[in-house]
């Protein structure tokens with residue numbers, strides 16, 4: 706079992722493993738500040754993306770993607786890996 710990492714950006718929450726429902730792509734997310742990391746990138750502040758930007762880009766939209774949908778429509782938490 707991997708040790709959870711605390712968010713380097715806000716230091717207010719652990720990084721949680723989520724995945725996109727559409728294709729199962731896994732990423733790390735801080736649900737406090739919405740910082741987003743692909744697993745290939747180290748979880749450094751310099752590599753941090755924002756969930757809103759990534760979701761909007763994947764959907765081919767600009768701006769806030771959450772006006773017509775909620776997180777549960779797009780992403781889901783990974784089950785605990787034990």
Ligand SMILES: [Zn+2]
Pocket residue numbers: 712713714715716717718735736737738739740
């Ligand atoms: Zn954070």
